Amino acid sequence: MIPVTGLCVGLDLDIAKLPAPYQKKADGLMAFGCDVIDATRHVASCYKINLAFFEQYGRPGLEALYAIREHCGQRYVIADAKRGDIGNTSAAYARAVFEDLNADAITVSPYMGSDSVGPFLEAAGKMVYVLALTSNPGSADFQRMIVDGVPLFERVISTALSWPRIADIGFVVGATNPEELSVLRKAFPDVPFLIPGLGSQGGNELATVAANANGPAVFNASRGLLYCDLTETCIQSIRAEAERLHDVLTNSPK
């Protein structure tokens, strides 16, 4: 399958942060999410739905989750779930995300190894993004540990690429580390990356795009995009910011 590339709009929807026009409850969350989708559909290659943000509100949150996934329609949807467990449990998570929620892709944790990621990789026509180097400060604790001269995050990529699969495989590589992204891109020129952390996590947009050197990648913006304007004009601002990000991703030198 040709990997999806370009701007990913991350739906990290938070009732406490909803802009002024929206009611601060699950209905408002759903309305805001749908409006964000409508305002960005012309420039977004995909939507990343962060399951935690819905699960935290219990049953009303899950109703909002299903409604927002429905509103994405045919557009490519990444379930940002960071799942991973022993085989039969991962198989259940794969059914939850790929069948019940009907997502096209999922993020998974590599810590439990091949038979933990395997059930996700058995899903035909789906994409599995394995966590490699994440964009948070804690990525230094284990991901950057050196194992036989190679950082663990790089071992995760080379090892996971050797696992049998029917689904496609890609990796999460945080945008806060352009130098490391550049090294990984040179080592794995054709491997799809999901690059989170544009905007609020401090990723430098131009450095990140340059470091990726036209490799197959989706670049995610969540908080910096969703909460760029908390007033009545929020949707116009989100549309303009999404267009700006799309332009950066499309036209900046690489």
Add this chain to the structure above:
Amino acid sequence: MIPVTGLCVGLDLDIAKLPAPYQKKADGLMAFGCDVIDATRHVASCYKINLAFFEQYGRPGLEALYAIREHCGQRYVIADAKRGDIGNTSAAYARAVFEDLNADAITVSPYMGSDSVGPFLEAAGKMVYVLALTSNPGSADFQRMIVDGVPLFERVISTALSWPRIADIGFVVGATNPEELSVLRKAFPDVPFLIPGLGSQGGNELATVAANANGPAVFNASRGLLYCDLTETCIQSIRAEAERLHDVLTNSPK
């Protein structure tokens, strides 16, 4: 807080595997789960609810999840969720599990580091079990890698114990590795362990109990207990098997 110890009944409830008396749908799942709880309450120290098994059935599955958690009542409940994400997302997962589901403990993945586990560790009165050495074959892929002369799973324990916390902290240590359990128990004599894999994953009960050497631990049995009898007598069999496991944990030489 005094750590919970003893037998943990793992509610890996699977519609396809339900014993004969139960309807093969979400209602049957709920009824079986409640009957298992009633049949084991006198010997189980706690229940481990595996979220994947409910999420795979969508909304009816989640209704069963809430009903089963409710049926556990005041008994200690571990949400087996293996969550872990950047800080604000982990905070949302913590709210979902500790507040909405009202679990007493959660399992989390260490791969994303301190600020990923941190929001769980901020929950007063709760327990956080960090994955260290799991009971599946894939644990060899990364968890046993040697970093500066020490296996990664041991680095995870020593590192995570240094993180600030309000909650209690423990670690998942698979029962399929009694030798490694013994080494870890000697290194961390007072640290709570969640030891899964009794029964169906091939853990040797007596060797496991001996290796733990009376350290604070809960020993989980899921599939080997729940599906030990698929006929009309299943609940009596589950009761007897839970009593047998409780007896092994209580009376075997250590």
